[in-house]
Amino acid sequence: MHNPQLNANGELAHLLTLEGLPREIIVNILDTAASFVGVTEREVKKVPLLRGKSVFNLFFENSTRTRTTFEIAAKRLSADVINLNISTSSTAKGETLLDTVDNLSAMHADMFVVRHAQSGAAHMIARHVGPDRHVINAGDGRHAHPTQGLLDAYTIRHYKRDFTQLSVAVVGDILHSRVARSLIHVLNILGTPEVRVIAPQTLLPTRVESLGVRVFPDMRQGLQGVDVVVMLRLQNERMGGALLPSAQEFFKYYGLTPDKLAVAKPDAIVMHPGPMNRGIEIDSSVADGPHSVILPQVTFGIAVRMAVMSILGGA
């Protein structure tokens, strides 16, 4: 089957989802990111790869954090970055998504970084733009957030080296989480033998086992002997109905506390995509404790986004 992310030479032309991506492409992104980590520690934190190129951040949904990390990554590759907060601009005046994209293409945009509340928005733009333009999905609805999945994989590889010996637990609101989906896909592609999801039934997608995970409704059982714990943010803004009795009750059963973490391996790492809700999904003493690699994740995230942009920009 043709993968819409790859060009005729089998190179990555757009990054829309990690699902179905060849393993060697993912490993190449992670290896390239490792070289960019060194760049971000130098006196001059810039390389000239995307000099003269324009990267447009199209954020149809607010996310200051993600937009900023893409902006920093593009600027460290010497690209010009234009941020468009579309929720407050043309679409509000009635312009369609593809008209917006056509207008920006006429301004010689080379790369689009797209965040949208609708699943599939980045795919639609990628199908629409010409062959010399590249699209990165920065989160579409509940579907995918591939650069987050890649930076999570980078972080795990940095601390644990070999995926084929690992047991990884993803905890919390799996149902609304594109982060969880992207992470589960990349862990499977990289050969992780044990991926667990820990969540109440109401926050699990139907047929979640088909993603290749084991489900644990009980957190203490699920964390038994794991190497990596990935906490998800409880997405208040996506929670319309009565999926949970209360945030306090959620913390009691699914919040990561030192005593629950104690059943994981002694050298387990704790990750969180941010922004954290302290006291709801994670206890402060864990978030700031010795197992936490939450801030290194942010640093690695810049290098991973630089790697993705530099690989796409050369395709």
Place this chain on the structure above:
Amino acid sequence: MQWPDAETLCADLVVKLRPVVTAQTAMVGIHTGGAWLAERLHRELGLKVPLGRLDISFYRDDYHKSGLHKSVKASEIPFEVEARHILLVDDVLYTGRTVRAAMNELFDYGRPESIALVVLVDRGERQLPICPQHCGATLSVPKGAMLRLDRNGAGRLALRLDDA
């Protein structure tokens, strides 16, 4: 055609470089062949400043044509570049573009006092105004063919010609 023995050229370079180096001299090898040669020269010359290595993939001038190289390695410069005398080492000097990229990258670490170029082989076909200060041999190689350095499991260096 029989290429000169890389080990002999390397030993000649050590002799040529010995009067040039001081306790402050730094050395940087360009991945991959240049880094192998630099490792050898650094050891034989007993240089005190730790060896640096550059992967110039992020500075190549053909990125827009050929894309980013696969298996990029991390550059590591484990010393202060500012005000340093640096010996920049590559295996084969051909168009001069790799050396240009390497100098651009070095300047992003700081402003060196001087850079001198050391190569095992100069092919003598330059596209840029760059020339080596210390050179093992000048050889003429069929245009388009790639002359490169190999290192075997025992650490022995040898020249190899790949047809274009």
